[in-house]
Amino acid sequence: MKVRLLCLVFLLTLWGISPAQSKMSESGKPGQAPAVQQPTRFLHLPEIVPDIHPADRATGKPAPWMNRPSRQENTSPPEYSRPARRAGSAMPAWQHLARLTPEERQNALIQMEASTDVAPEARAKLAEIEGLWNGGAFDQAVEQLRAFQTSQPEIDVAVGISWKTPRPVDLPAGSPTEGADVRIGTRENVQQVALDFDAGTGNLFVALLYFDPATNSDYWTVNISTDGGATWAETYLWASSYDMNDIDATVVGGYFYVAYIGLITQQEARIRRFMVADGSVDNTYGFHVIFSAAAAITDVALTANADFFNNRLYHLSILANGTLEYYWTSDAGDPWNHVGSSVTNAAGGLDAHTNEGFTTNYLVVSYRSTDNRVHVGLRSDPGSWTDVDLDAVDPLEEHTSIAAYQNRIMVVYKNSGGDLAYQVSYDEGANWYSGVIAQNILGWSPHLAGRHGGGFRVIYQEEAGTFDPLWTRHRDYGTGPGTAPWDGPTQFNEIDVFTGSPVNTEWIPPNVAPYDHGAVWIGGATFGAWFDRIEGTPPPPPNDDCANAIPVAVPSVTPGTTIGATVDSL
Known part of the structure; x- marks a missing residue:
């Protein structure tokens, strides 16, 4: 029996599967055999067929957007850039605790975090400090943590703060709350946003990454809305003494997972999870190190199959050396299994999405390569x-975004001509068709949603001067080129967006309208996080006279106005 077991382990290793991985399939499909890793296929498609209406192709006439005048050259960089980090070290963890007000101290339970290779004695000391704080000895805990960090500066220490009572948004008098835009928290200088929902409770979740120029520190928070986005409350804050490159988040199996990066070298992929019922941290799970990287992790994407099997979590990342790493786990959150992608020229713009109703390809990924190409x-x-x-x-x-549903896959990006463009496949990636979402504007940061049968919805920014709008367009998934026209661009923000910053859109419950989505962006004078629901309308029927359609420029509009669009400007 022992010999048989050793032989089995040998074969699994030969096939590229760990013994833990052999017990479960990678896609989560019931009854599916474990995956056997095959070499990566690299496909180069220099010419993509335009995604135009069949009537156009039958007459040989080009789509309307191909007849438009040449756009103005777009070389202006976006507004968004990370605030400059001051020379010297960032605020250590003990100072984050020392700065809390008396009310915040009473409301805070803490958990210390350090690398998994820290000596047992040091880990025991951090646990002792946790106990002091959580027992109410706040000053003693701060002093002992200060002494620990002063004597052992080589240990990268972070602190997680779980609020006993979630912190609601308490906007000061005179704060902008115009229109339907809702502020998420009162903290400033947001760097990254991640939006998702739990289908069972209907709760919405947003993870936010901040940089505080005053303290030279990065931190991230978890925020929950139990009323469809009308109000938000912060349930958790994680603070470190080092710069963090990225975060992402998703819901699966009853938890909201947040992926982030550990160590001052940014070489540990870490993850925590939170209860979907109330957003509280799962301290039993604690934090897990998914992997330790050979180079700094610069970009992170986290996605899951919550919409169908609800039992798999997928973590992707780009390293500073161009490697695209891929790991997956079950809904238990451990162990994590490594899958090599063989990609070595990834530069950024990472996004990932599962393909509900897949035939073969259950996971799709988009990124920008080092030679400035969009890859899927x-x-x-x-x-x-x-x-x-x-x-x-x-x-x-730097941004790309991807979505998939029942084998229809779309990726959005900004092409080399300055247009906000897309590529779409109707057959799970076998064939691709090109199109344009917006031309002749200074457009930035497109983001795409495509879940729950809600069609494809894109949001994007325009650099327009004093006030910068956010636009959205929507279409059905389609069954082939030209079968799913876009509706007209609609501006939906009342709070100015910080152009070039990350945005996030997602299908969210309750599904009041056939095309019901939410959006999160960074804006306002203090670069806060804002949320709005996007109540779309069904797209227009296909126009059989596309060749004679008149191109429509984007005029100046008032917030909330829907304007016309060239039918099938795909």
Whole structure:
């Protein structure tokens, strides 16, 4: 029996599967055999067929957007850039605790965090400090943590603060609350946003990454809304003494997971999780190190199959050396299984999405390569990775975004001509068709949603001067080129967006309208986080006379106005 077991372990290792991984399938599909890793296929598609209406192709006439005058050259960089970090070290963890008000101290339970390779004695001391604070000895805990960090500065210490009573948004008098835009927290200088929801409770969650120039520190928070986004409360704050490159978050299996990066070298991929019922941290799970990287982790994407099997979590990341790493786990959150992508030229713009109703490819990924191309990665079940090189991108725009539903896949990005563009596949990535979402504007940061049968919805920014609008467009998934026209661009923000900053849109419950989505962005004078619901309308029916359609420019509009669009400007 022992010999048989050793032989089995040997074969699994030979096939590229760990013994833990062999017990469960990578896609989470019931009864599916474990994946066997195959070499990555790299596909280069230099010419993509335009996604135009069949009537256009039948007559040989080009789509309307192909006849438009040349756009003005767009070389202006966006407003967004990270505040400059001052020379010297960031605020240590003990100072984060020392700065809390008496009311905040009474409301805070803490958990100390350090690298997994810290000596047992040091870990025991941090646990002792936790106990002092959580027992009410706040000053003693701060002093002991100060002494610990002073004597052992080589240990990267972070602190997680769980609020006993979630902190609601308490805007000071005179704060901007115009229109439907809702402030998420009162903290300033947001750097990254991640939005998701739990289908069982209907609760919405947003994870926010901040940089505080005053303290030279990074920190992130978890925020919950139990009323569809009308109000928000902060349940958790995580603070470190080092710069953090990125975070992402998603819901699966009854938890809201937040992926972040540990160590001053940014070489540990870490994850925590929170209860979907109330947003409280799962201290039993604590934090897990997904992997330790050979180079700094610069970009993170986290996604899950919550909409169908609700039992798999997928973590992707880009390293400073260009490697695209991929790990997955079950809804238990451990162990994490490594899958090589063979991609070594990834530069940024990472996004990931699962494909509900998939035939073969259950996971899709988009990223920008070091030679300024947009790529799509397709992960099949079982076991192969296909990398598709689609188009040249604007080197000033770092963002790409991808979504998939029942084998329809779309990726949005800013192309080398300065247009906000997309590529769409109606057959799980076998064939691709190109189109344009917005031209002749200084557009930035497109983000795409495509879940729950709600069609494809894109949001994007325009650099327009004093006030910068956020636009949205929507279309059905379609069954082939030209079968799903876009509706007209609609501006939906009352609070100015900080152009070039990350944005996030997602299908969210309750599904009041057929196309009901939410959006989170960074804006206002203090670069806070804002939320709005986007109540869309069904797209217009296909126009069989696309060739004679008149191009419509984007005029100046008032907030909330829906304007016309060229039908099938795909």
